[in-house]
Amino acid sequence: MSLILLVEQALNGLQLGVMLFLMAAGLTLIFGVMGLINLAHGSLYMVGAFAAAAVAGLTGSFLLALVASLAAAALAGVIVEMTVIRRLYDRDHLDQVLATFALILIFSEGTRWFYGSVPLYLDRPEWLSGTVTLPLGIEYSAYRLALIGAGLAVAAGLFWMIARTRLGIQIRAGENDREMIGALGVNISALYTLVFALGAALAGLAGALIGAIQSVQVGMGEPVLILAFVVIVIGGIGSIKGALVGAILVGMTDTLGRVLLPQAFALFMDASSATTAGSALASMAIYLLMAGVLLFRPKGLFGGATA
Amino acid sequence: MTEPVIDVRGITKAFGGLVASDDITLDLKPGEIHALIGPNGAGKSTLIAQIAGALRPDRGQVWLTGQDVTALDTPARARRGLGRTFQISSLAMDYTVLQNAMIGALGRRGDVMRFLRPVMRDTALREAAETALDQVGLSEFRALRTAELSHGQRRQLELAVALTLNPRAFVMDEPMAGLGAEGSKRLITFLSELRARTPILLVEHDMDAVFALADRISVLVGGRIIATGPVSEIRANEEVRSAYLGQEDVQP
Amino acid sequence: MLNAALLLGLLAIPLWAWIVDEPFTITLVTRAVILAIAGVGLNVALGLGGLVSLGHAAFFGLGGYAMGILAYHAQTYTPLIEVPFLIEGTKSMPVIWLVAIAVSALAALAIGALSLRTTGVYFIMITLAFGQMFYYFAISWPAYGGEDGLSIYVRNGVAGLNMMDPLTFFAICYALLLLVLFIVSRLAASPFGLMLGAARQNPARVEAVGQGPYRLYLTAFVISGAITGLAGALFADLNRFVSPVMLSWQTSGEIMVFVILGGVGRVFGPVAGAALFIALEHWLGGLSDYWHIYLGAILLGVVLFARGGIYGLIAGRGVAHD
Numbered sequence: 001m002s003l004i005l006l007v008e009q010a011l012n013g014l015q016l017g018v019m020l021f022l023m024a025a026g027l028t029l030i031f032g033v034m035g036l037i038n039l040a041h042g043s044l045y046m047v048g049a050f051a052a053a054a055v056a057g058l059t060g061s062f063l064l065a066l067v068a069s070l071a072a073a074a075l076a077g078v079i080v081e082m083t084v085i086r087r088l089y090d091r092d093h094l095d096q097v098l099a100t101f102a103l104i105l106i107f108s109e110g111t112r113w114f115y116g117s118v119p120l121y122l123d124r125p126e127w128l129s130g131t132v133t134l135p136l137g138i139e140y141s142a143y144r145l146a147l148i149g150a151g152l153a154v155a156a157g158l159f160w161m162i163a164r165t166r167l168g169i170q171i172r173a174g175e176n177d178r179e180m181i182g183a184l185g186v187n188i189s190a191l192y193t194l195v196f197a198l199g200a201a202l203a204g205l206a207g208a209l210i211g212a213i214q215s216v217q218v219g220m221g222e223p224v225l226i227l228a229f230v231v232i233v234i235g236g237i238g239s240i241k242g243a244l245v246g247a248i249l250v251g252m253t254d255t256l257g258r259v260l261l262p263q264a265f266a267l268f269m270d271a272s273s274a275t276t277a278g279s280a281l282a283s284m285a286i287y288l289l290m291a292g293v294l295l296f297r298p299k300g301l302f303g304g305a306t307a
Numbered sequence: 308m309t310e311p312v313i314d315v316r317g318i319t320k321a322f323g324g325l326v327a328s329d330d331i332t333l334d335l336k337p338g339e340i341h342a343l344i345g346p347n348g349a350g351k352s353t354l355i356a357q358i359a360g361a362l363r364p365d366r367g368q369v370w371l372t373g374q375d376v377t378a379l380d381t382p383a384r385a386r387r388g389l390g391r392t393f394q395i396s397s398l399a400m401d402y403t404v405l406q407n408a409m410i411g412a413l414g415r416r417g418d419v420m421r422f423l424r425p426v427m428r429d430t431a432l433r434e435a436a437e438t439a440l441d442q443v444g445l446s447e448f449r450a451l452r453t454a455e456l457s458h459g460q461r462r463q464l465e466l467a468v469a470l471t472l473n474p475r476a477f478v479m480d481e482p483m484a485g486l487g488a489e490g491s492k493r494l495i496t497f498l499s500e501l502r503a504r505t506p507i508l509l510v511e512h513d514m515d516a517v518f519a520l521a522d523r524i525s526v527l528v529g530g531r532i533i534a535t536g537p538v539s540e541i542r543a544n545e546e547v548r549s550a551y552l553g554q555e556d557v558q559p
Numbered sequence: 560m561l562n563a564a565l566l567l568g569l570l571a572i573p574l575w576a577w578i579v580d581e582p583f584t585i586t587l588v589t590r591a592v593i594l595a596i597a598g599v600g601l602n603v604a605l606g607l608g609g610l611v612s613l614g615h616a617a618f619f620g621l622g623g624y625a626m627g628i629l630a631y632h633a634q635t636y637t638p639l640i641e642v643p644f645l646i647e648g649t650k651s652m653p654v655i656w657l658v659a660i661a662v663s664a665l666a667a668l669a670i671g672a673l674s675l676r677t678t679g680v681y682f683i684m685i686t687l688a689f690g691q692m693f694y695y696f697a698i699s700w701p702a703y704g705g706e707d708g709l710s711i712y713v714r715n716g717v718a719g720l721n722m723m724d725p726l727t728f729f730a731i732c733y734a735l736l737l738l739v740l741f742i743v744s745r746l747a748a749s750p751f752g753l754m755l756g757a758a759r760q761n762p763a764r765v766e767a768v769g770q771g772p773y774r775l776y777l778t779a780f781v782i783s784g785a786i787t788g789l790a791g792a793l794f795a796d797l798n799r800f801v802s803p804v805m806l807s808w809q810t811s812g813e814i815m816v817f818v819i820l821g822g823v824g825r826v827f828g829p830v831a832g833a834a835l836f837i838a839l840e841h842w843l844g845g846l847s848d849y850w851h852i853y854l855g856a857i858l859l860g861v862v863l864f865a866r867g868g869i870y871g872l873i874a875g876r877g878v879a880h881d
Contacts, residue, residue, distance in 0.1 A: 037683060097815075102854075276700070397767065399756065401760055410768055424745075
């Protein structure tokens with residue numbers, strides 16, 4: 001286990017974490033402000049990826065593809081919010097779960113009907129397809145490094161928005177007391193649509209960015225969605241800071257776990273058993289982490305006020 | 308000297324910089340109605356929560372029928388004989404009136420973990436539930452869904468459920484709230500007779516009811532008890548008048 | 560009454576199919592019956608207890624794998640473990656059912672004990688996550704097929720009956736459904752059921768009468784998991800195949816769909832829901848490969864406009880108990 005490999009994997013973990021943050025931030029905002037649990041977030045991730053792949057295929061421009069992913073996901077978010085989601089704000093969580101699950105079915109099968117089951121491919125841009133030389137002589141994928149940068153930039157942007165802008169104030173106020181901000185003259189309806197669209201855009205962006213590393217196919221969003229839920233449970237609902245910390249924790253645990261656990265088992269088992277046992281445990285690692293956090297902090301590391 | 312049924316000793320609770328309960332001591336003796344009054348924000352709800360077990364005090368103790376229950380949670384205190392009614396009716400809204408009363412009777416008897424017997428045919432439980440409903444005057448509504456009751460009827464049901472517990476003491480949080488003149492009069496009569504069986508710690512804003520019912524009154528202002536004593540004493544107390552009753556004279 | 564009509568219908572169709580020699584229809588109804596058991600199981604937690612568990616596939620799959628693993632070892636004549644004590648495979652149905660129930664109940668106890676310390680949305684997300692945990696574990700554990708699943712060649716047996724005969728197997732499953740419905744009906748009408756329902760509606764009220772909601776929820780969750788586990792074992796037996804799909808979030812969602820379609824909180828609801836689901840799967844699935852779109856639309860419609868499901872539409876508004 002060389003130091004170089006370790007650092008590489010740590011960077012991968014950071015990259016995964018930062019992408020999970022994009023998903024989790026949207027989810028936690030939507031829950032914090034509107035009190036809504038949205039299972040269809042994975043579908044919005046998928047929409048972003050597909051839009052990016054389609055536009056990249058047509059124009060060959062990665063940047064245009066990213067813009068398309070943001071726009072498509074945000075648009076899908078707005079449409080979904082105005083037709084379905086806004087009827088759910090007053091309903092109990094079960095109804096929200098069921099309705100958004102229904103949306104998953106519609107989105108997934110709809111996409112499959114339109115594009116078929118064969119995955120699409122999204123290529124990373126020319127100017128990011130090489131490697132970058134880091135300290136210690138490590139060669140790391142330029143694209144992944146860019147992802148880390150992009151994710152952290154978005155995080156910074158979100159923190160700034162929440163702390164410094166009018167919208168941010170409305171969001172924070174809405175998280176604390178939904179009825180009050182209506183009484184104060186804020187256009188609740190518009191605010192909710194905006195927040196939902198923002199969450200959707202973040203998810204779509206994540207989908208597009210990851211789509212260039214993995215493939216773009218139906219059903220790609222749900223595993224990420226569930227990981228995002230784990231992030232939120234660990235970080236605490238309604239907290240962007242919690243989402244960032246939780247996401248990086250989850251990203252690191254998952255990535256490093258997959259690399260280190262089989263090696264750890266190999267210390268006292270034969271190679272193939274070690275790989276099996278290690279991989280199996282690694283696949284459960286983040287859930288065990290979540291369980292561990294829950295034992296001591298049932299509301300997550302930074303949760304509390306809302307939910 | 309008769310031992311108090313509820314004994315609150317030096318309860319103190321602070322939330323950050325705000326001291327909600329400041330070294331509060333009071334007790335509830337057998338056969339009495341002890342009213343707790345005070346302006347809004349005085350800390351009555353916080354105190355009630357600490358007596359009922361929903362909140363842990365920073366310092367101080369709560370004793371119930373001679374036992375220290377400070378470390379016990381709400382269900383444990385309920386089993387030890389504390390009957391609480393909530394300011395905002397806390398009922399199972401989808402259940403019928405009878406079912407809500409049965410919940411109380413069942414909770415009292417304690418054998419909840421029975422899985423195959425039909426509970427609504429349990430004669431002992433039904434009797435206890437029906438008796439309580441009869442006492443508050445809800446018998447004819449037993450089959451109605453609780454959500455369809457009027458506000459006043461829900462308050463009655465809330466009281467009935469507490470009655471099924473056969474508690475050693477009642478803690479009632481603004482039972483008069485929202486009742487009309489008729490309802491208030493009936494409740495006052497009812498509580499007055501109830502006190503002989505079970506003492507009542509009564510949190511109330513309705514000063515007519517307080518003066519009609521209370522044997523003793525404690526006045527809570529800014530988290531502190533500023534006076535405790537019989538009705539006449541409290542009415543004459545200068546500090547109380549300026550802090551609280553002065554405002555109340557305006558109240559209908 | 561709708562209940563009786565439903566049960567008779569579920570009995571009549573396979574008998575008719577047997578007479579006209581259409582074994583596929585018998586298998587179809589058997590599928591509906593088994594899924595109904597899974598739904599009735601979930602309903603104990605969801606409908607009676609108000610616990611929105613999005614990870615019930617964990618129990619369904621555990622039951623399935625209990626059956627699969629035991630049968631696999633029996634058919635390959637290898638023991639499960641030799642140390643510290645010998646456990647061999649078995650093809651005896653009653654034993655398999657007991658193991659499936661026990662394993663699922665234990666898992667529900669562990670998951671519930673942890674998850675029920677939270678409420679609301681946290682609980683939903685946590686149960687979903689734990690379900691995924693089992694799913695990923697099953698995929699990465701190669702001994703029992705991993706992602707490809709495990710095939711069982713011969714159906715398990717009970718006292719010499721020929722289980723490969725569709726009607727016989729159907730009869731066993733139907734009998735189990737009746738048993739489960741009976742138990743859950745009694746449960747709903749019992750002291751436990753009354754207090755659990757109260758906890759669902761108003762936990763503070765339950766505390767005020769001296770009971771602890773947590774204990775009630777956990778008990779309901781364990782019973783719920785056990786019943787769903789039994790359904791899983793039967794399902795694996797029906798298909799003679801078990802795979803990680805039985806543990807997936809899609810399966811969790813589907814089980815919840817049966818319950819909702821039929822009417823959450825109604826003891827017989829999942830029976831109607833499962834029957835409707837299988838019917839839709841068969842007819843709509845025959846029309847289009849993308850029938851899930853229609854399922855989604857129907858589900859959305861039910862949630863937004865016909866909240867009480869089939870039982871809500873037909874039997875009207877009722878109290879929680881049937």
